[in-house]
Amino acid sequence: MNLKLAIIALLMSTGLAASAQTVTLDYYFNHEVHKDAAGQQVRFHYLWGEKQNTGFSIFGEAFTTAGAKLDSLDQAPTTDNLKDVSIYIIVDPDSKKESPAPNYMEPKDVEQIAKWVKKGGVLLLMANDSANVELPHFNTLAAKFGMHFNNDLQNHVIDDAHFEDGAIKTTGNPVFKTANKIYMKDVCSISLSGPATSVLKNNSGATIIASAKYGKGTVIAIGDPWLYNEYTNGRLPAGYENDKAASDVVQWLLQQVPGK
Numbered sequence: 606m607n608l609k610l611a612i613i614a615l616l617m618s619t620g621l622a623a624s625a626q627t628v629t630l631d632y633y634f635n636h637e638v639h640k641d642a643a644g645q646q647v648r649f650h651y652l653w654g655e656k657q658n659t660g661f662s663i664f665g666e667a668f669t670t671a672g673a674k675l676d677s678l679d680q681a682p683t684t685d686n687l688k689d690v691s692i693y694i695i696v697d698p699d700s701k702k703e704s705p706a707p708n709y710m711e712p713k714d715v716e717q718i719a720k721w722v723k724k725g726g727v728l729l730l731m732a733n734d735s736a737n738v739e740l741p742h743f744n745t746l747a748a749k750f751g752m753h754f755n756n757d758l759q760n761h762v763i764d765d766a767h768f769e770d771g772a773i774k775t776t777g778n779p780v781f782k783t784a785n786k787i788y789m790k791d792v793c794s795i796s797l798s799g800p801a802t803s804v805l806k807n808n809s810g811a812t813i814i815a816s817a818k819y820g821k822g823t824v825i826a827i828g829d830p831w832l833y834n835e836y837t838n839g840r841l842p843a844g845y846e847n848d849k850a851a852s853d854v855v856q857w858l859l860q861q862v863p864g865k
Contacts, residue, residue: 626691626862628668630661632679633708634698634743651696651830653677658835661696663848667855681714687721691862695746696731696830700739710742719749723820725863731830734758734791750817750824751799759811759828762790768842773807775850780804780814780857784850788841789813792829801826823861 630653637650649655653665653675665675673691680686687693699707722728730747732738732754740754747753762771771790775781794811797803804825805814813828832854837847 626673626859627676627689628673628692628694628858629676629678629687629690630665631682631693631695632677633681634710635696636679636699636708637703651833656834658833658838660834661832663834663837664832664851664855667851670852671855671859673855673859681708681711681717682721683717684720684724687717687726690721690726692727692729692858693718693721694729694731695743697733697737698739698743703737707739709739710746712745715746715749718746719819722750722822722824725821727822727858727861728824729858730824730826732793732826732828733830734793738793740793747795747826750819750826751797751801752815752817752824752826753796753798754826754828755794755796757794757811759792759794759807759809759813760789768845772845773805773813775805778805781850781853782856784846784853786844787831787847787850788836788845789829789831790836792827792831795826795828821863825858825861 635651638646639649641647650659651661653661656662668675678686682693698710701707718728732740732743735756740756744753760771762768768788771788773787773789774785775787776785792813794813795815797812797815800819801815801817803812804816807813815826817824832847832851837851841847
């Protein structure tokens with residue numbers, strides 16, 4: 606028995622116990638489709654298994670490398686279908702520009718998600734610049750935790766010749782343990798109230814990452830889906846460390862799970 610306890614303690618100390626953590630990516634509020642080479646309508650944009658620039662495969666690999674398990678949810682969230690989920694990620698909810706019949710965030714969804722967070726869930730909300738995300742309904746959820754995605758455009762980058770317009774120094778930030786400089790292009794800022802606090806500000810002083818405690822859980826808000834493959838696959842100029850930032854954010858999220 607003592608040997609078994611020692612083995613369990615060793616696994617926990619090395620981080621392997623994170624294998625129990627399920628990270629679920631929303632496929633309901635974001636459900637974009639396009640035609641593939643065969644002319645068939647297929648899902649795309651911010652998918653775990655999507656290896657193109659528009660996918661989240663590298664972000665997902667950061668989670669699995671840390672020992673977590675990936676899942677997705679293509680139905681409206683409820684306390685029942687979230688009961689075994691440790692981290693729930695909602696990215697860039699659809700507007701009618703992106704889907705003919707978008708699934709908007711409704712009051713019942715806000716209620717169910719809030720109940721799940723209160724019990725210890727970790728919720729990651731990733732918005733976008735206002736031209737590319739449905740903010741009014743999404744903000745009804747963010748408001749529950751003292752956050753509001755603003756209808757603005759921060760870190761606007763005209764083209765690849767102006768990367769520095771999207772640069773943010775992260776040296777010394779408690780979340781970014783290894784990344785010293787990141788790239789976040791065309792993001793929205795976040796207004797704060799109540800329990801919400803700023804985690805990262807851009808060069809103009811606008812909050813672009815925020816967090817809030819809610820019951821036993823934690824909510825993280827980011828003004829852009831900035832960790833998709835296009836900006837974590839080594840395409841950025843030397844000095845930008847979005848790949849390291851992805852791992853830093855993953856470690857931070859896992860640390861928010863109760864008992865971690």
